[in-house]
Amino acid sequence: MIKENLFGKTLFELQEIVVKLGFQKFVAKQLTDWMYKKRIHSFEEMRNLSKPTREKLAEKYKLSFTDSTSVQESIDGTKKYLFPLKGNQFIETAFIPEGERATLCVSSQVGCKMGCLFCMTGKQGFQGNLTAGEILNQIFNLPDFEKLTNVVYMGMGEPLDNLDEVLKSIEILTADYGLAWSPKRITVSTIGIIPAMKRFLVLSKANLAVSLHSPFEEERKNLMPIESVYHLPKLLDEIRAFEFGGQRRVSFEYIMFKGVNDQQKHINELARILNGIKCRINLIRFHAIPGTPLESSSNETILRFQDGLKRKGIVTTIRASRGEDIFAACGLLSTKELVKRKKNEVY
DSSP states (O other), rough: OOEEEETEEEEEEEEHHHOOOOOTTTTHHHHEEEEEISSOOOOOOOSSSSSHHHHHHHHEEEEOOOOOSEEEEESSSSSEEEEEEETTTEEEEEEEETTTTEEOOOEEEEEEESSSTOOHHHHEEEEEOHHHHHHHHHHHHHHGGGOEEEEEOSSSGGGGGGGHHHHHHHHHHHHHTTTTTOOGGGGEEEEEOOOOOOOOOHHSSSEEEEOOOOOHHHHHHOGGGGGGSSSSHHHHHHHHHHHOOOOOOOEEEEBTTTTTTTHHHHHHHHHHHTTTOOOOEEEEOOOOOTTTTOOOOOHHHHHHHHHHHHHOOEEEEEEOOOOOOOOOOOTTHHHHHHHHHHHHHHH
């Protein structure tokens, strides 16, 4: 019998499970305390549960955690962890320390179906969605867990293409029964799947980051095929219509490609289409990947682009490049491991 993993279940899901097993509802809260607050890894350690209760839980369910198989550390302190999954699959997680801030970039899918021209993960193709437990495993089973200040869903995959599991993982991170984090510590990235984005905005209080990369629809379509399905004007209209309250924010990610999206006309058009949206633009240097003609804009061009946007009244930052010496660009490390495993299988 394949046992279902309890790690990654919400309080409501656990309540349904324990009642079905004949236990009182409060046992679910005891489980969340042990799994999410105390971070234990076995039923035997749950000392306030009776032995018969622990045995029945272990008979039907499991607590499954996965250690990373490798870690590479950059000269800038960035660490790239590789987590194995069943079926000879891998996901990547990047730990990025910066002063008093330490951000973890987590994956939400194995591979990706979106096919963006600049993304190595997309070149793997789509292999599957992660469960909430597999998403949270990257956080809870991280050697640097105690240092974490922020989590961004910007690793492998499109988070809003796996929205239900992403929302469950965010609930566990922010709920009183879980880690009780403030939602402002969490940012979820999307390339612009409008129906899922609308659900995310209503059902979560985490921050939103939108992969933009060009203000022109045809140009964006060449970089991101999703533009053929969910058009940029409609995407921006939905964001403009949503009431971002309190400290919740929306940002736009903009990878700088030499001669593609780094000219004055792009500055002018960005200012036009983002008018009325209180936001920030993050300019990102492109980390080169195999099999694409794209190159990064020069530092001088990126600085000039930032200055131009600021002159238009748009808050603009340049994201520091991190971990280039350890293949920190999403998808490179796992692709390298997949290729190595396939070669070993052949021989």
